[in-house]
Amino acid sequence: MSNLGYRVIENIKRPSEELMKGFERLQVANIDDSMNRMGAINESIHQMNGRNVLGPAFTVKVPSGDNLMIFLAIEKAKPGDIIVIDGDGNMERALVGEMLAKFAQSKKIGGFVINGCIRDYDVVHKMEIPIFAKGRTPNGPFRNGPGEINTPISIGRKVIFPGDIIIGDSDGVIVVRPEDAKDLQKKAIEIEQKEAAIIDRIEAGNGMDIEWIYKKLEAENCEIIKGE
Numbered sequence: 001m002s003n004l005g006y007r008v009i010e011n012i013k014r015p016s017e018e019l020m021k022g023f024e025r026l027q028v029a030n031i032d033d034s035m036n037r038m039g040a041i042n043e044s045i046h047q048m049n050g051r052n053v054l055g056p057a058f059t060v061k062v063p064s065g066d067n068l069m070i071f072l073a074i075e076k077a078k079p080g081d082i083i084v085i086d087g088d089g090n091m092e093r094a095l096v097g098e099m100l101a102k103f104a105q106s107k108k109i110g111g112f113v114i115n116g117c118i119r120d121y122d123v124v125h126k127m128e129i130p131i132f133a134k135g136r137t138p139n140g141p142f143r144n145g146p147g148e149i150n151t152p153i154s155i156g157r158k159v160i161f162p163g164d165i166i167i168g169d170s171d172g173v174i175v176v177r178p179e180d181a182k183d184l185q186k187k188a189i190e191i192e193q194k195e196a197a198i199i200d201r202i203e204a205g206n207g208m209d210i211e212w213i214y215k216k217l218e219a220e221n222c223e224i225i226k227g228e
């Protein structure tokens, strides 16, 4: 018998280490560009302690302001997993604080991405474990359940399946389906090289080639006026 809304899936399919490694030194912005600038989770979920995140999603869905299932998720996740929490965007109650962050760090969990808040910031912001969230509040969570572990979730306008690759840096977080990873890595490297050449030219004092902008404006009949 199934029990929708209150269930735990223990085993998930994780992408290979090698596949994830391909994202290691790429900028999140460049990976997002390789997805036609459509890959980011909403910007309100941002870096809380200056650490980047990369790993497979271990998803958790909790009722607004309740963290019962997060305890179990940390217990069940594997080292390197990113615990991605659909907390309904609740800003009234923190879902993770020092205790859960330390529990996760002791289990070598790869990080948290939380559509909700954290607390105990004084300690948490100095911790090694990467944490992305919407904000902070002193109000703690309830622990009543229900909730789900490793079912598809939606946070910040993106659907996330367990085992999707989560990548976050100081710009924000993106989510990549493992089957798209190789292609996106190749494209992101090309974008990076192209941008590096443009930046080299600027830094050498040679400005930027914006001929294409003039062409576009001309095609659209943009009026360019000398003025006084």
Ligand SMILES: O=C([O-])CC(=O)C(=O)O
Residues within 6 Å of the ligand: 067, 094, 095, 096, 097, 098, 099, 100, 101, 119, 120, 140, 141
């Ligand atoms: O009490 C809670 O469940 C959240 C919290 O502050 C902690 O993890 O330290």
Ligand SMILES: [Mg+2]
Residues within 6 Å of the ligand: 097, 098, 099, 119, 120
């Ligand atoms: Mg606490």
